[in-house]
Amino acid sequence: MISQGIPVDRSQPGLAGAFAAIDGMAETAVEELRKLVAVDTSFPPGAGYDAFAGVMEQLARPLALDCERVIVPEDLWRAPGARGPRTNLIARRRSGRPVLGLYFHVDTVPAAPGWATDPLQLSRDGDRLTGLGAADMKGSVAAALLALRAAQQTGLSLAYDPMLLLCTDEEAGLYPGVRYLAEQGRLEGHILNFNGSAMPRIWAGCFGLFTLTVRVRGTAAHAGEQRRAGANAIEAALPILNALSALKPLVAQRTSALPPPPQAAGPLTASLDISAIHGGQCGGQIPSLVEILLCRRYAPEEDFAAARREIETAIRQAAGMLDVEIILTGHLMPTSDPGGPHWPRWQQALSAGFGYAAEDFARWGASGCSDFGWVQQATGLQEVLLTGLGRPDSRIHAPGESTTLTDIVALAKSVLAYLAAEFCPELSPEAITPEKDFARCRP
Structure with missing residues (x-):
């Protein structure tokens, strides 16, 4: 297990202790991001998906996540410039709780000319982490793994069983992996999509x-x-x-x-x-x-x-x-209004991780795109939560793409808060609670 030997302060109970564990184990996220960036998953051609699934299996299994590879048939995605198996990975835990899907696209755009460093070698300058896919969206994978590791280390009780969906061909592919999973009936519960920003945003579609x-x-x-x-x-x-x-x-x-x-x-x-x-x-x-x-x-x-x-x-x-x-x-396809009953709790979780106030949040759409229009069409699932690591200075799809360790830690805390059973139970549509105690929305 990658976190062996890392001391965890168990004197703080519940979510507060798990947040402290995230702070204490933050450097593991940097090392894991380094491994993820090193795998070339650029699309086109998308030839590195098998290798990426192998790395993710090594990282997921110590977290008690069962892994399954799902390959999209070639006749669905074959197009000029695309080659290699379309290997999607589902890494999940089953305990009978409601399911939260954690969606990531694993492909990046090809590295454009102009990189000052090797785009497949994560470089670090203080808090800033630079590499192809660091912000879009391999850094989000590292944040989610950090959250799950903190929960495991501290024994935090979760309200949802996490199901990581590591999917292919979002970067303008002909048949995105999450579309295939949706059409095969492989999606459960509701979904948190990491193809967004680290900002106080309520997604309006794209x-x-x-x-x-x-x-x-x-x-x-x-x-x-x-x-x-x-x-x-x-x-x-x-x-x-x-x-x-x-x-x-x-x-x-x-x-x-x-x-x-x-x-x-x-x-x-x-x-x-x-x-x-x-x-x-x-x-x-x-x-x-x-x-x-x-x-x-x-x-x-x-x-x-x-x-x-x-x-x-x-x-x-x-x-x-x-x-x-x-x-x-x-x-x-366009993603229509992805609002739904889980958004209020997710806003509280973002506030817990990033420190946002309620008045900071605004609702907006994007001319950028998502593969969740296909999910909405295939499943009838309308609601999609959104998060990620994008910021105006992230240089996504450009030389020097980067994120920060500060944002990875904040995102990990947001994810962990949302997963935690003790966090805002009165805002969980799956929970039936006769009393409201909004003070419990903060660790």
């Missing part, structure tokens, strides 16, 4: 997203003989790129009624981005293929089929007689 890969084909030839034999695919794609550039500002005019974040300058808007272009091999050869990756974020008020059709129509009108193929390579 946009959907889909990606299209556009393939434009030409004819390869010697660059010195192109007039007779070659057709340059990159040059042929220029009218398509121009058409997409013209469509982009029209898409951006579409706004959503979702409440924007407090720091936003205006309403949330739809977007269309040309995210990647690949083509050509060398200067002496006419390129025969160019691939263009498009990313479209669409508001809950928009229709996915209409949004996709608009892009494909613009492409085909610009392409004329060109040989063009358009492939759907990723899709996350």
Whole structure:
């Protein structure tokens, strides 16, 4: 067990003692995060999921969590750029209590150029921890493990059986792992989603997203003989790129009624981005293929089929007689209002961990996306709690992505408070209590 040899102060009873244990064992979270960051789970291609599941099994079993791998069939997720088994891990405890699902996506975006350090080696500068996925969202995994370890070390009684859901292909994948789990009836209880921020936020839902890969084909030839034999695919794609550039500002005019974040300058808007272009091999050869990756974020008020059709129509009108193929390579549905009866208790737990006051909380949505729209559709489960480690300075999806040990500790305390049987029982929908004692909402 990773926490062997770490002294735990058992003089403080209950949740207060467990909070003290989190403080005393905080450095174990750094070492575990180091192990998690070292596994390359970048998507595309998503080839590291098996290895990540292996590391998580080593960390979860000492916490009395039973582990099960669930692999998404390849015919569901196969798309250009994706390879390797889609291995999801369920790590859970069964005692007959109500279940709390703790959801994490284990994939990261690929490391962009510009990292000053090795993105797969966690670096530390005082309180700040930098590495690919440190904030989104491997640091949250380390925080949850820290919370469960503190509960184990102190014998804290829990109100819920934790079920960790470590899932694949959230970063714009064609068939996210949690969607497969939902459709297979593998989700239980209610769910705490760690794909959010470390801020006093009440989640109002989010946009959907889909990606299209556009393939434009030409004819390869010697660059010195192109007039007779070659057709340059990159040059042929220029009218398509121009058409997409013209469509982009029209898409951006579409706004959503979702409440924007407090720091936003205006309403949330739809977007269309040309995210990647690949083509050509060398200067002496006419390129025969160019691939263009498009990313479209669409508001809950928009229709996915209409949004996709608009892009494909613009492409085909610009392409004329060109040989063009358009492939759907990723899709996350919008998440509709995820409010529900567990949110008041979760707000109290966030306050216990991070020190927020009731007046700090605000309700807002996001043009960022989640795979929980699929969960809502597959299960009818509407309520989804949200948390995470994102902050404005976290640089998520950018070089230098980071979190802080302070936030990991605060998140661990929030999770542990929510799990604890003694914490705000009068706010638990599963508990029947004739009296209200709101003083018990603080450790």
